[in-house]
Amino acid sequence: MSIQFNKETFRDDYSFHNSERAIKRFPFPFHEDSYMYAVNMEQHQGGPKDSVYEMRFDVDEHYVAEMQDRAQVLADDPLRCQSLPHMTLAGWDLLELIMVSKSEDYPEFFELQRDGLYWRWINKPLGIDDSFTFLDESTLPYGPMEYICRQTQGDFCVLDQRDEMLWMDAGMVTTQADWSLDFDIGMNFFEWHAPVPLAHEMGIFKRALKFLLNIQQGTPARRLNWTMTVNPLLDTSPENYHKWGIQKTSLTPENIGGKQFLRVELQTFFRLPRSNALVFPIRCYLIAFEDIVSVPKWGRRLHRVIRDLPVELATYKGFIDNRPMMLDYLSEYDDGLPTSPGVWPELDTEPSLQAV
Amino acid sequence: MNTTTKPSGSGAQKMDVIVEAVTPLNDLVTRFDFKRANGEDFPTFSGGAHTVIEMQDGDRVRLNPYSLMSDPVQTASYSISVRRDDEGRGGSLFMHNHVKVGDRMRLSTPVNLFCLDLRAKKHIFVAGGIGITPFLGMIAQLERTQGRWELHYSGRSRALASYAEQLTRQHGSKVHIYFDDQSQTIDIDGLLSGQPLGSHLYVCGPAGMISWVLGRAADSAWPSDSVHSEEFLAPQSGEPFQVRLCQSDKTIEVGAHESLLEAIERAGVAAPYLCRGGACGQCETTVLEYDGEFQHRDHWLEDAEHASGKKIMPCVSRFVGKTLVLDR
Incomplete structure (x- = not known):
């Protein structure tokens, strides 16, 4: 398989775009016409050919551009990458896992x-060829976690496991959905999830923690999460809210199809063998509304999910004010026909859009 | 992403292995070295990790956990040390009497329930008898990363203190050995009072020793999250009893010398597990109905849960009475 890496930006002129192939393999997160929290974990042991689930760390057409954007974010704000002193071994674990x-x-x-x-590590798309001594920090230009995360799409939280608890003790976070590593560093699993509505009462986090503590070497897991972003911004951090928050008011009925993006996180979980830490990669995929509705099943379903989403969740995900405009747009692509179960686009079997 | 998956079926992943060496260390303890059947290296692991070894004993499958005691970086082979337990249910006797070089067996991928706290300014290890084994991997890991540690290891006698000589030879004054038959005991209060802030204490050995060390540490106002212990319980024999497995629609007999978990597995029902020693929580099972008394022996459930009659850890706990119905 050959990938043509896009020349594109996630800021200023927002030239980010998805190819036909990228649209078809987009990790659409809704397996039915409604959404509620669940501990929706499954094994991360491959997936359908060419899907984002096939490889342990998906590399796609946005790879080079995302790494350039990450370098810019880190240059502007070095606190996006932090590792407490005891997490260096876990950093080497992560470097080994990703390189292998x-x-x-x-x-x-x-x-x-x-x-x-x-x-010796050769990264052809980024033009890197480095020789180093494993476990010897002095032989790499950055610490091991920073070194490898500058070359890998997605945010990385490296969680120490102690006393039946997970601790956010290291990470590189530049493509986040409005949370801050600098704020959360050193927090435990319940503390960094405290702002999430409803899920605590549902016991979601207790069950999720129990599951995560028991993830073992060789049996990684995955789940999806999602939110909404206006403009294809990777860096929607609290640190930069003053720059991107205001853009949510720039949405109009005319520009919403190209300007409103569904943001999906493919979250994976791997036990790190040398440190017994857990790494939690959060890979962000963006897709414009106009590209989603090019898949009839997804257009129908997204309308129904957004329409029926509880107010708390639409508020927490930051699009409650824009929801009426989103529904006006999406309702044009919902003809009321039933949708087939599951997340896949089913382009060959799902009926095309009927006149609404 | 359509389905909600439960934690991986039963136990960790398995690897086919060949017994590479069987080395008796003394009257009680024998070391077993394994290589992988496919010629590949083993996965690396962290100090304190264990593997579950699968023994084919006639038509009975025995699964026992043992600490990995080799250097985590040397992944060409795995080593475990097995203490013969003549009063036990037979797993260690099978290893001692039947396993020989060239045999094919299966090991689980490593699981660590007794991990180093890498924040520690200093690691203090207290070992009793065969409880030395997890510390061997931890020491190897710390030696590579220039970690600060000391070991206090007590054994019955010079002959029975496995690895004592080797440890002293390699690490000199970091290693302190105590022999029961010479009436040498660890000065636990002296040990606990003279440590730098940020030290962590790790204990592995017989139950009595663990509770003694933990008790003294608590009395000396050691923070509880700076104190770590591991005790693998072997399931104990008891009176046979009958269990109804509701989900599987089966009624099974638990024999005198098998655990409830083993009886469930023997009936062909896949039940989750990891440590098989009452510590990891993976096999926690809901009790739907009972008339009788539980013999809880695990370290996982809270006292209130033990008293509630709603949960049981089938790897080590038993039941005496008329009726027991499980949600399994």
Whole structure:
């Protein structure tokens, strides 16, 4: 498989775009016509060919542009990358996991040569060729976590596991849905989830924690989460809310199709072997409303989900004010026909849009 | 993403292995070294991790957890040490009497329920008898990362204190050995009072020793999250009893020398587990109905849960009475 990397931006002129292929493989998060929280975990052991679930760390057409955007965010705000002193070993664990996975899954782009502790890493899309000594920080230009996360799409939370609890003790977070690593660093699982409405009362987090504590080596897990973003912004951080929050008011009935994006996070969980920490990669995928409705099943379903979503969730996800305008747009793509179960686009079997 | 998946079916993933060496260390303890049947390296692991070994004993499958005691970086082989328990239910006897070089067995991928706290300024290990094994991997890990540690290891006698000589030879003054038959005991109060702030204490050994050390640490006002212990309970024998498995629509007999979990597995019902020693919580099972008395032996459930009659850990706990119905 060959990937043509896009020349595109996630700021200023927002030239980000999805190819036909990227639309078809978009991780649409709704498996039915409604949405409520659930501990919706499944094993992360591959998935359908060419889906975002196939590889351990999905690399797609946005790879190079996302890494350029990340470098810019880090240059502007170094606190997006933090690692408490005891987390260095976990950083090496993460570097090893990603280098091994990517070199096996994408040999045309990534190469890892290992002779004992002497390693050579070649990243062709980013033009990197570094030799270093595994577990010796002085041989890399950055700490191990920062080094590898500058070369991998998605945010990374590295969670220490102690006393039947997970702790946000390291991470690189530049593409987040309005939460801050600098604020959450050192917090435990319940503390950093405290702002989420309804789910605590439902016992979701207790069950989720129990599941996560028991994730073992060799059996990673995954789930999806989602929100809404106006303009294809990767960096929707609280630190920069003054820059992007105001853009939510720029939506009009004329521009909403190209300006309103569904933002989906593919969250995965891997046990790290040397440190017994847990890494939680959060990979962000963006898709414009006008691209979603090009898939008839997704257009019908998104309308119904957004229409019926509880007010608390629409408020928490930050689009309660724009919901009426979203529904006006999406209702044009909901003809009332039933949708087939599951998340897949079903372009061959789902009926095309009837006159509304 | 259509389905909600429960934690992986039963236990961790399994690897086919070949017994590479069987080395008796003394009258009670034998070391077993394994290599992978497919010729690959083992996964690396963290100090304190264990593996569950699968023994084919006739038509009975035995699953026992043992600490991995090799250097986590040396992944060409895995090593465990097995203490023979003549009064036990037979797993350790099977290892000692029947397992020989070249045998094929299965090991689970590593699971760590007794991990180093990497924030510690200093790690203090207190081991009793075969409880030394998890510390061997931890020490190897800390030696590579220049971690600060000391070991206090008490054994019955010079002959029975496995690895004592090797540890002293390799690490000198970091290692303190005590022999019961010479009336040497750990000066626990002295040990606990002279440590730098940020020290962490780890205890592994017989139940009596663990509760003694934990008690002294609490009395000395050690923060509870700086004190760690691991005790793998072996399931104990008891009177046979009958259990109704509601979901599977089966009624099973639990024999005198098997655990409830083993009886459930023998009936062909896949039940979740990891440690099989009452510590990890994975096999927690809901009780739907009972008339009788539980013999709870796990370290997982709270006292209130034990008293409630609503939960049981089938890996180590038993039941005496007329009726027991489980949601399994």
